[in-house]
Amino acid sequence: MKSKLQSIVLFGLVAISIETVAAQSLLEAIVTPFRQKEIVPVDNKQYQDECGSCHFAYPPGLLPTKSWEKMLTAEALPNHFGDNAELDADTLKVIYDYAIANAADKSYYKRSRKIAIATEKIEAPLRITEVRYIKRKHHELSEKMVKGNKDVKSLSYCDACHTQAAKGVFDADTVKIPNHPDWED
Ligand code: HEC
Ligand code: HEC
CATH class of the missing domain: 1.10.287 (Helix Hairpins)
Structure with missing residues (x-):
């Protein structure tokens, strides 16, 4: 192959x-x-540990290179969405290199390709949830399913609904919205 x-x-x-x-x-x-169907799951222990302590460890294939370049710097991480996600220089290098090597625009997995295309001509987004493709996939979800849902809180917590997110699988068949078993109706 x-x-x-x-x-x-x-x-x-x-x-x-x-x-x-x-x-x-x-x-x-x-x-x-x-092309592979979904997205490459996280397979780097340091990335998993450091970037999975406050939220789901987002697979790097969910954002393009230019986004990771902007986010994963010694200057940006101490002020990461209002939190301090500072890393020592050695750890940062491992995580940076891993994210860059596996960014959306370097992957042939289907979701990554869609994200790469959606972000090609725009300024680097810092949020996956701001990417047009991701927004479009969720625009039918109501406020009470997401922000008003105590077991979700925001769209950023992918794994609250995508039961196979840690395996890099985001298809609609594996979704379960907490407290809304009937979301498809
Ligand atoms: C100290 C806690 C903390 C750590 C550690 C942390 N983050 Fe975050 N991260 C946050 C918070 C808080 C948000 C915003 C969540 C929200 O808006 O609900 C966030 C959001 C994000 C988002 C945007 C999600 C979206 O809305 O699309 C990405 C991407 C991200 N983090 C990547 C990382 C990476 C990569 C690392 C490892 C270097 C990391 N984070 C480590 C706290 C953290
Ligand atoms: C509140 C629950 C919820 C959260 C949180 C959530 N999603 Fe989803 N997501 C859904 C639902 C429901 C669908 C299916 C929408 C449909 O098919 O109508 C979906 C669809 C998708 C799809 C398209 C699947 C397909 O088969 O076309 C992708 C990709 C996706 N989500 C990625 C993400 C990512 C990445 C995150 C986190 C940044 C996230 N989602 C957070 C509920 C959620």
Whole structure:
């Protein structure tokens, strides 16, 4: 699979070097069957421990590189959404490198691709919940299902409803909204 993928990438580079729109859409057509459905789950212990202590450890594939570059700095982390999420320099480097390597725009998983496309031409969002694609997927949820729900509190707590979030699975079939078993009606 990997070597096949590599040759596809190589072919893709050749195709892009021709610099035609046709070559690019051909590349897209070839790569599509290799896409994975959901999102890569967190598989780095330091990231899991440090970034999962206050909230769900968001898989890096939920935001593009430019967002992680903005968020994961020694200057930004002490003032992280009103909290202090400061890290020592060594830990920060591990977490930064891990997030950058697995950012949405570097992934072929379906949700990451959608997020990469939705954020391509805009300034780096700091919130996943601000990404157009994510907003659109939740716009039918009522206030009382989210903010007014004592077991959810905000859309930022993905794992309150997405029961398989830790496995990187966000499909509608695995959703359970606390106190609203009938959300689909
Ligand atoms: C000291 C607690 C704390 C730690 C540690 C922490 N965060 Fe946060 N984080 C927060 C709070 C508070 C929010 C805002 C939640 C809300 O609005 O309900 C937040 C929000 C976020 C969001 C935006 C979620 C959204 O609304 O889309 C991201 C992304 C994020 N954190 C990533 C990280 C990463 C990566 C780390 C590890 C470096 C980390 N956080 C560590 C407290 C923390
Ligand atoms: C209040 C519960 C709740 C929270 C919190 C929540 N979601 Fe969802 N999410 C849903 C529901 C319900 C759906 C299905 C919507 C539909 O299909 O009508 C959904 C759909 C999605 C989808 C699309 C699934 C599909 O099959 O197309 C993605 C991706 C997603 N959520 C990601 C997230 C992320 C990332 C977070 C955290 C930043 C989050 N969600 C927080 C309830 C929630």
